[in-house]
Amino acid sequence: MTGGTGKTGRRVAALLERRGLPARIASRSGPVRFDWADESTWRPALTGVRGVYLVDSQTDRAAAEVRAFTAVAAELGVERLVLLSARVWAEAGDPFGLATEAAVREAAAYWTILRPSWFAQNFAEEPLIADAIGRGNLRLPTGEGREPFVDAEDIAEVAVAALTGDGHAGETYELSGPRALTWGEATAEIARATGRAIRFTPVEDERYRAELAASGCPDDYAEITSALYAHIRQGRGAALSDGVRRALGREPTDFSDYARRLASGYARHLGESDLGESDLVRSADA
Template structure:
């Protein structure tokens, strides 16, 4: 049995109710796979929203949207590569309209903090006619061990166009807990949860904490947006995506998000996980040893 076949079998048996399925767009991503795992652990039917799933979902191929949405009750909406990308808000609006027309009752959007383009996508979901919840997040802890910053960490230098700006890094595990609760629980419709960790950190401070936990030097190097785009391309990021990401990072890493928010506490009734706990746990896995 292939992985997709197993997942589809789980979808058809978990919950055992037609039309009770949750579509998790970006189900192979940092938050999506965690959300899908949480829903399945609750015995709920989950449909994976990715290009490799069956049926597939691809933001760039609208013909895949309707089959993926068929008999779906709720959708976790994450946009690739980012809501700041050109056309993202229009795509989210079109998807939300198609979802509501098909009977979807609840939409949960992973949004950004302080991004005008993300705000447009939020409005698209809010105006869709579905029950909606917005989860705003910025930099994930897991960018340092699962994402585009892992190779720089292993290389000993994290180069970003961030200056000495502080960020409220947030754990993807906390995001997934909030999203799973918003998808399944009561009292979250119409809520905007801005999620952060419990403290602000500069990238230099984050690198220092990783260094201490990993037992090897990792330094932070501030660079220009153009320099960062070049670095992304060296690591294999497609040129157009690299330019979008570099421009977005240079824009939002200007201090606009240098404040904490209470979204995790409001949604879950507990405090968010601290970066120190994250680096200790990751260092124990050996992933930062290379």
Template sequence: MTILVTGGTGKTGRRVADKLTALGHTVRVGSRSGTPPFAWTDRDTWAPALSGVRAAYIAYQPDLIVPGSLDDIRAFTELAVRSGVRRLVLLSGRNEPEAQACERVVRESGLEWTVVTCGWFMQNFTEGYLLEPVLEGAIALPARDVAEPFVDADDIADVAVAALTEDGHLGRTYELTGPRLLTFADAAAELSKATGREIVYIPLTMEQYAAGAAEHGVPDEVVGMLNTLFTEVLDGRNAYLADGVREALGRPARDFTDFAESWAHSSS
């Protein structure tokens, strides 16, 4: 069957697409550069991308927390039903009310479904906007001393692939975390130890962070999303561990130390 992977060039989508391809599945990468192209901001691209698809991985860009995400997920899900899609796997934000509303849409669609909820990815430090600060040795964020169970994007992808291709995950919601709680200062210390370079965490106020982001040309809507993530979601609500990786895959989640050492080795 053809499997559509939306966000197919993103942190999790790229991994999901690669793992599915390695297993011999027919994959349609949902991205602006895909064939056919797909963009969450252009609904005219959705129907061609869903044509002939039997399962879809939903990774919404930029985040389910942004205004309009619920309308998009509802419209996409309804179109998936009309297009003959049988199974949906939704990547959702952990304990985010907006994301939970999107989860309900998928659960109530009448299709086979699995929901995968996550918080901060380990790879945010090495593949996203934090890579440059990490390389420069200073991670400046308004994250205070809140602990987060950073989760590995490959663990997320492995769970998503299992849910897309196996029947034992239908109707399940998997809450994925790493095996330890770490503050951002702890994460910086782990990265320092792995790389042999000093990497420090510098706490900022949200006002300081927003001003700096604006100076660097970050759009207002992105600054607003980051404000919500840092002030409302990174407030301690996710400072606990869950065992979704083991529940789905029968193995433990990857630890941050292993991730940091692997990245340091590959980038040296």
């Protein structure tokens, strides 16, 4: 799988292994080398593989890369492709994200596309968000906009179902949690679960960009995240999706369940309730 060390990829690999199914994790620096920018790494990574979990390069070259990659995959006998896309790309009509989806649909293999909402795990595994929560104050320009945060474990379970089971070929699953929460409400749930004083402070977009610049973040990161947060602020991402139910026959995991799991992970990692600034990231990876 590409992106096998990322938020969803490592969970897909772990779930496959728990089910006794071999998973080949391909990355730029791992034992199985894979680099979207180096086509010589594609064929060795794909040889002997029957299904691929695809996380694209997130660049303007992604669609062309995926189209070329799927041609090599078909030549080598790959039967199933599962693409991690994003619900926001469809909602916003993003040309790059939709072009990558189109490239997968054109492939000579059974394909499934996953369009998740924002991951619940971003609160612990997205460095800038996790560090802010670790300091006790998350400041974002999301206003009162709502998002139905999806648990990355649910995404992984849907991906594994599509890679190994029947009935998922040709499906585009939009994946969300069962409730749309403001970022303030989600932050409060994490605070209650962990027993820590964590607050959410809504800020204006201009202020958010200025704070990112002061912290040394690159301009392109500020541009991308500012647009994503504006999408939430405008209420464009609040709708619930039925993809988890359609794919797995059950309701998606609630954010409160994720928060309790996260708090339990803190306790196991630290042996105490007082968390330091970077413990969110460390405990999530433990």
